Amino acid sequence: SCDATQLCNCSSMGLDFIPSGLTSKITTLNLAHNRIKHILSQDLQQTVNLRVLLLQSNEISSIDEDSFRSLGKLELLDLSNNSLAHLSPAWFGHLFSLQHLRLQGNSYRDLGKSSPFSSLRNLSSLHLGNRWFSRIRQGNFEGIELLDKLWIEGGNLSQYEPGSLKSIKKINHMIIRIRSIKVFSAIVRDLLHSVIWLEVREIAFSIPAEVQLLGVMTSSFAKKISFKKALLTDATVPEIISILEDMPKLVEVEIIDCRLLGTGRWKIQIQANQSQTLTVLTVEKLSIEQFYLFTNLKDLEGLLSLLTKVTVINTKVFLVPCSLSKHLLSLEYLDLSANLLGDQSLEHSACRDGWPSLQTLNLSQNSLSDLEMTGKSLSHLRKLILLDISQNNFG
Template sequence: MLRALQTLWALGAMMGLSSEGLPHQPSLSCDTAGVCDGRSRSFRSVPSGLTAATVSLDLSNNSISYVGHGDLQRCVNLKVLLLTSNRIHTIADDAFAPLGNLEHLDLSDNHLSNLLSTWFRHLSSLTYLNLLGNPYGTIGEASLFSPLPNLQILRVGNSYNFTELKRGDFAGLPFLEELEIVMSNLQSYEPGSLGSLGNLRRLFLHVSQPVFFVEIFADLNSVDSLELTDTNLLNFHFSGLSVNESHPLSIRKLTFRNASISDQSFNPLLQLLSRISDLSELEFSDCRLKGYGFFKPAELGLVRHHVETLTIRKIYIQNFYLFSDLQSVYSLMEKVKRITVENSKVFLVPCSFSRHLKSLEYLDLSENLMVEEYLKYSACKDGWPSLQTLILRQNHLRSIENTAECLLTLGNLTDLDISKNSFQSMPETCQWPEKMRSLNLSGTRISRLTPCIPRTLRVLDVSSNNLNSFSLDLPWLQELYISGNKLKTLPDASSLPGLLVLKISRNSINTFSKEQLDSFQNLEILEAGGNSYICSCELLAFTQARPALAQILVDWPDSYLCDSPSHLWGQRVQDARRSASECHRAALVSGVCCALLLLALLTVGLCHHFHGLWYLRMTWAWLQAKRKPKKAPARDICYDAFVSYSEQDAYWVETLMVQQLENSEPPFRLCLHKRDFVPGKWIVDNIIDSIEKSRKTLFVLSENFVKSDWCKYELDFSHFRLFDEHNDAVILVLLEPLDGRAIPQRFCKLRKIMNTKTYLEWPQGDAPREGFWENLRTALKS
């Protein structure tokens, strides 16, 4: 038995170890649109389970080494396939056969040493193909890409093994628009290799040595943009370029990226560029210039060119402080209209150079070292005579007033960008060029705007500052950019009558109204998202009642979120809803007040109809009676009877009854309210005290009695004694017959007493009345 248990335990342990040792199976996540993401999942092969619903498949950054015959068999609707950064070294001939709808294929950074046309023969819909970073040495088969008639973008080559380009490598690509070739180690170039690319718009060549420059340029009949990257031009020599006069070399834009240039290679490079017709834009980006700037192009007669736009970004000059003033290239710059020199440590443009820039209309000196002192010399008299746009973004300017004064010589200046400088403050007045139409002061830390801003502006950008308000009168302003400040409300429309565009996002605005928007009569674009909106009923009603609001609010509705009330926090203003009780509080209060008033009137009416006030008084009287002692001490009894009667029956009581009882033998002492109530004392207290100080309570009943409220009080007080003390303290005298149905409902106790107690009736007519008085005296004595 023990051995069997040990065996079972050992088997269980082995199974557990085996289960723990199994590798984790990667998973592929797909959404409802058929986009499958399998990036960085450690796949070793194309995952199974792919269906016809898969439209996009990303398997980048895995360990796939082989694409087989049936791996993609079901992906008949696949349009995007990304296999970059895997270990693919083999692809089956018909691996892509089911992918007739494929448009985008990326096989870059794999281990493909040979390229085969059989891969592409079924990919007639392919428009993008990336084969960069694979270790093949040549394109391989002639007309490799001919099965791809609709290909528009192609990227081929690598920086280490790719050594040869030959004629026919790019044949059969009539619609190719963009071609990138990484051929840093190119050793053989067959003339005509790029000659078949007739409709090419953009060409990117990664060439380290300019050995085959002349051959390459000779093949390029017409290219819209040519970019040469990672090129060492330090020892470049131009040996001549044969140009077909009927098909001259045409390149509109030429870019040198991450290139190295020297004083010695400058003139040969100009010779090459002079053979390019229609060259209008020249760019140097992340380049290095080794030398001192001793260029002498005029000696070669190289002053003719058509370049209108010159862009220099992040150029590094090794001997910067020994560099010359570039007088030798002044003549080359006279026709240039647009110059951009960014992030290149420029602190001064010599006045003589500025005067030679006669055609310059656009100058961008962003991210340099310009200060007011040197700007004054750069913008000297007759310098930059045609300049219309000047960009001095992110330099070292400190004073708006001095900057404006330095630019007064620029009579044609209309657009000025001095953003991201550290001005912080603004003077009350400034002098600007007369034609100023656009001013950018964004990100300059200013906290207040003054009349220093020129009133002639059409465009003003003061975004990303510390402004709390905007109160300038700018009658011609059409565009105002004031995002990223601390404004709490929209500007006053009366001071901006011509405003067309207002961007005021990321401020402290919490609401805006229909009246505010309507006050901007010409406003076409409003961007006010990113504020802390209080979703009041007025704002919600306004935004929800105007579906056409999205035509003005360009960032509506996703950027408009509720900040309060708390239960709406984070919701879009468009989707927020508030209850009727929140939105119509005044109407609700008025309705409640009206309802209460009607209820009060109804209550008063009901009380009047059902004698409610009388019952309230009786309740109070009852409480008062309960507060009194139930039985007064014998020494406090002052009267034989308290007489309760109606004022209408006073003659009978005061003339007949009083004479008969108080003058009899023995005499009875009666308590009458007219005679015995204490003056100034509350009448209810007088009634209660008089009843308690009397041995009997005598009620003189008549129709007048039942109509009297005070008689009812007196009846109830005596009723308390009658039932609380269980004695015969009440005597009823009927002056006239009373029908029980004629007695009001509130005299229910009187009805009950008349049904349970014996009462005396006053004889009517000439009937003898001595018996009545005798019976009354007997009742009082009992």
């Protein structure tokens, strides 16, 4: 079904093949969620003005070498979640305008012996990898110099040839799902000066000796580091903090959907070289199984004075120690929503001389019940402009 805007939506129609009769008028073709197995040379021959081609979630196992030859204006190609066992450089050879390429969720184990992407000079975002993807070779990314986003599904990535990603001069946001710290360390070594925001997912930081392999990150120019669905322990957190503190341009750290095994009793005293750049910290849905035994985090106090924006949400926070609040000297924005703060614990957390620079405070979805007491607890925050105490238990 095609409309007047040259958009053809043929998704979820049970198609076994690309329909015939497609013309040069079409600019967007959605063939997602069908049962297409093969793409033949003639299927897209006439669609010379196509800008968007969506083929995700089919059963595509073969593509004729010149299937996309006519698609010189194509900007987005989605081949994700199909059955492609290999990638051919010939497929992409004439896609000179391509900006977004999605190849994740297929069955290829590597990217071949050369670069499938050497013709894609305008590529902006690339998403690749799958549960079988195990090897990256030198030369696999030749031809790509600048990416806004590179996303690698590398949960079983076990072989990485050093230098493979070095040809990319700048990556604004790199997302990698990976289990091997050794391979991750080798990748980071190639990205020291090119990645602005590095996001690592599903990695387990459980052995201090392994975390030490990431010491190379202290030379990274990344401005933002995100950990998602990662595992942290009391033994490895100090090592990680020490590395992050030494990163010369790091401004922001994000910890989302992670698990921490421990109670904050760090086995190694954190020897922080007080980062002069780190000002933003976000912790969201951090699972601490014995959160009620968590210690007062005294070792962290020295790291906090330059933080200007802190978000700790949905993490079962029931108290911010007064001594810690007093060290948050530069804090202007604090979001503690969806936690377990009550009237008494807020009084302790927002103690006199705590949060002296605070302008925005979000305490929504906690366990506050006494409005007058909440007002008293916060009355000394002279710079406070915005306060959110919605969805609490006030009468």
